[in-house]
Amino acid sequence: MSGNSFGTIFKLSTFGESHGKAIGGVIEGCPSGLSIDEKFIQDELNRRRPGQSEITSPRNEKDQVELLSGISEGISTGTPIGFIIRNEDQQSKDYDHLNDAFRPGHADFTYLKKYGLRDHKGGGRSSARETISRIVGGAIAKLILKESGVSIKAFVKQVGEIKLDKGYQELDISKTEESIVRCPDPIIATEMEKLILKAKEDGDSVGGIIQCVIDNVPAGLGEPVFNKLHAQLGHAMLGINAVKGFEFGRGFESVSMKGSEFNDQFVKEGDRIITKTNHSGGIQGGISNGMPIFFNVAFKPVSTIMQDQTSVNYRGDEMVLKGKGRHDPCVLPRAVPIVESMAAMVIADLLLISRTNRI
Numbered sequence: 043m044s045g046n047s048f049g050t051i052f053k054l055s056t057f058g059e060s061h062g063k064a065i066g067g068v069i070e071g072c073p074s075g076l077s078i079d080e081k082f083i084q085d086e087l088n089r090r091r092p093g094q095s096e097i098t099s100p101r102n103e104k105d106q107v108e109l110l111s112g113i114s115e116g117i118s119t120g121t122p123i124g125f126i127i128r129n130e131d132q133q134s135k136d137y138d139h140l141n142d143a144f145r146p147g148h149a150d151f152t153y154l155k156k157y158g159l160r161d162h163k164g165g166g167r168s169s170a171r172e173t174i175s176r177i178v179g180g181a182i183a184k185l186i187l188k189e190s191g192v193s194i195k196a197f198v199k200q201v202g203e204i205k206l207d208k209g210y211q212e213l214d215i216s217k218t219e220e221s222i223v224r225c226p227d228p229i230i231a232t233e234m235e236k237l238i239l240k241a242k243e244d245g246d247s248v249g250g251i252i253q254c255v256i257d258n259v260p261a262g263l264g265e266p267v268f269n270k271l272h273a274q275l276g277h278a279m280l281g282i283n284a285v286k287g288f289e290f291g292r293g294f295e296s297v298s299m300k301g302s303e304f305n306d307q308f309v310k311e312g313d314r315i316i317t318k319t320n321h322s323g324g325i326q327g328g329i330s331n332g333m334p335i336f337f338n339v340a341f342k343p344v345s346t347i348m349q350d351q352t353s354v355n356y357r358g359d360e361m362v363l364k365g366k367g368r369h370d371p372c373v374l375p376r377a378v379p380i381v382e383s384m385a386a387m388v389i390a391d392l393l394l395i396s397r398t399n400r401i
Contacts, residue, residue: 043157043167048278048384051398052186052391054179058129059161060169066126067175069112071394072182074120076189078113083181087127089379090177092368095222097238099370103130107178123182127174142356143363147345154356170283170373173380180383183390192389196254196381198225198374199338201234202241210255210336224378242371245348249284250374252339252381256389259324261332263392270328271392272337278384279339284373287340291323306333339381344370 047055051071058065084107088094092101105127112123144151149168153160160166184194197218199206206213206227217226223238225231234250241248264271276288296304299321306317306326317333324335348365355361370376 048176048179048281049387049391051394052183052387054175054387056172056175058126058172058175059166060129060171061161061166062129064126064128065171065174066124067178069123069125069179069182071391072112072118072120072123073186073394074118076118076182076185078109078116078118078182079185080107080109080116082185083107083109083178086181086184086379086383087174087177089219090174090376092370092376095375097222097235097242097370097372098376099368101368105174125175125178127178129171143361144353144355145345145363146351146353147342168283173283176282176383176387177379180379180386183383183386186390186393187386190260190393191258192393193257194254194382194385194389195257196252196378196385198223198231198234198378199251199253201225201250201372201374202237202248204230204233204237206230210253210334215255218378222375223372224375238372245365246371247344247347247369248372249286249341249343250372252341252374252378254337254339254381254385256324256335256385259330259332259335259389260393260396261330263330263389263396264325264328266328270325271330271335271388272323272325272328274388274392275335275337275385278388279337279381282339282377282380282384284341284344284377285339286342288337290325290335290337292321293323293338296321339377341373341377344373 046057047053053070054067056067087105087107091105092099092103108126110124110126112119112121148165150160153168195215197215206225213226215226218224221228221231223231223234225234238248272290275290279285279288304321306319306322308315309318320333323337324330324333346365346369351363353361353363
């Protein structure tokens with residue numbers, strides 16, 4: 043299997059399956075001399091781990107990271123940082139009835155066609171449990187970005203048909219972690235929680251949208267042709283499990299606007315040149331313009347539901363699949379730190395690339 047690495051200078055390579063002994067990875071390109079805050083890394087993992095509330099999977103995992111290399115006395119050495127997170131609460135027997143079945147919405151059929159076999163226990167490598175490694179990579183990327191004053195905050199903007207109809211500028215994003223659904227508006231958050239619990243009660247699932255805001259990104263990051271900044275962010279987000287859509291700035295909404303409405307006019311504020319509006323989402327010509335970068339990521343409903351579904355087995359015989367196991371009725375609350383992590387790795391990588399491009 044190829045395609046297990048992400049990044050150019052700051053590069054993360056991951057390994058492991060949902061029901062294997064461990065999930066892990068190797069981070070290359072982390073500059074030497076960086077203070078590695080292990081508590082911060084673990085706190086980021088705790089935001090993603092299962093079992094944190096009644097609206098997430100009850101799988102009981104500590105998700106304790108073990109940093110194996112590349113760090114000496116809390117400081118990065120510039121060499122590869124290896125790490126693992128051991129799986130402790132696999133219940134593989136929950137998947138015995140899926141040994142030769144194709145689950146609707148999952149990668150069972152496509153994995154079998156590509157590799158000639160598949161790991162039916164929790165989806166194997168296609169499981170979202172692989173994203174644990176991305177959290178570790180993203181946490182270290184955030185430590186790099188912290189030194190440059192860059193901050194990345196994501197929140198749940200929509201669950202099902204319940205929408206947060208406010209721009210990020212109108213929200214106190216610091217309140218995101220006060221809600222188990224990770225929506226910074228307490229009234230909307232309560233409605234979202236009720237909807238997720240109703241889907242859980244019905245043995246069903248629900249999707250939604252996460253918005254991410256990146257502040258204090260310096261102007262000039264990104265390449266103007268094939269490696270546009272928004273294209274790299276799109277690549278990062280569309281590589282997350284269950285993601286079905288990506289838009290930055292005003293995105294699809296911009297098609298109903300005129301150029302006179304959409305164009306961000308430049309003004310001078312103090313010693314900085316900024317734009318009066320930010321419809322372009324902080325990116326123009328594929329390069330950051332110094333304004334906040336914001337984008338939306340759409341997640342489908344979780345494919346595993348606790349309802350009977352018709353499908354076929356390897357021989358093409360029709361069968362009924364019964365829902366079983368421990369699964370999230372909505373992936374969004376736990377996906378917020380994953381979105382942040384992928385964004386952090388993109389921006390950290392581009393910052394390091396920009397340093398190498400200057401004399």
